[in-house]
Amino acid sequence: MVNITINGKVVRATEGEMLLDVIRREGINIPTLCQHDALEPAGNCRLCMVEITRTEWDGWKKYVTSCLYPVEEGLIVSTHTSELHEIRKTILDLLLANSPHSDVLQKMAEEYGLHKTSYEPNLEGDNCIMCYACTRICEVLGKSAISPVMRGHEKVIAPPFGEEPPDCIGCLACAHICPTNVITWTDENLTRTIWKKKFELIACEKCGKATISRDFAEYLIEKRGLPKEYFNTCDDCKRVELAQKMGALVDKAKEVAL
């Protein structure tokens, strides 16, 4: 265990833990965009920046991304100083310059008193902030169907060669995790389209309701050894089935008792 000071309060933390986790556990709210508990921290959005210092540093201080900074004994952390406010405001200003239409960024910037970007806005921006949450979650899933391509201002998140990604299973993890909701998909009847690839959705055998994509179900069956028949019906029908099974047991017990 190590002792650190956050905003003047001494806090105990486990060695190897990241600063952001400790700060959040203390109930202190720091804005983040690329952070998600299912992902390894990456420090891409830079918003979780905090100020650190030590008594022996003689007044010197450092600004670090708290999601990537492991706790150390004797660390003195400040999370909400006027400098940090300016830093976060500048980061949001820059992000907003590249994605002026993003609702999420606009809302966050408003909180920092920023109504519009002070830079030349990129009106053709697609709201992607290059946080790589989508590619990282795809990696966690074990597929890595999408990746960043090109460099510099040309960089985009895309499937290989801009074609239908062969490894994509249509699970929508990338779309759900995207902090600025850039990745779009459509579900029409039993066809899901994401990254220009079409997926067949499993229709419930009883009521016809669409569940997850067949490729995703097959991946789960193969990877996690789940029985195939679990995926045949939707959750509503499975619940009714369970009730009927329980009811049958009760009726049987009654008959035996009589």
Place this chain on the structure above:
Amino acid sequence: MKFQFEVKPSLCTGCRTCELACAFSHTRDKKPGRSRIYPIAYAPDKFVPVACLQCDDAACVKSCMFGALKRNETTGAIDLDRERCVKCMACVAACPFGCALVDEGHDNEIVKCDLCGGDPACAHFCPTKALVYKKIG
């Protein structure tokens, strides 16, 4: 100490008080549709409350590729870590009893019974005691 739900379908009237208790204790919302427990009619006028069975070898835990579902050793329930969930619906599709639910209209969050941290509200409010949470063994 181990606790378990004791369900007596013969006493269940399908009044849906458990639904309300569940929805309110979890969401502070008075909509029974947001509940994690549902009394379902298995025959005309015969009801049985259905909720997560907290399986030992749970399909939902296996299906979650992001480690969001974990057994809570204190309560024995399988808890959903909302911070790790990416709402891919794998658990909803995989649960053989359909007890991992989607809170439609509320950001499609996944919800499941967490035994209210060891003291289920539904059992407290069941007027006919068809649903009792009691010590076993």
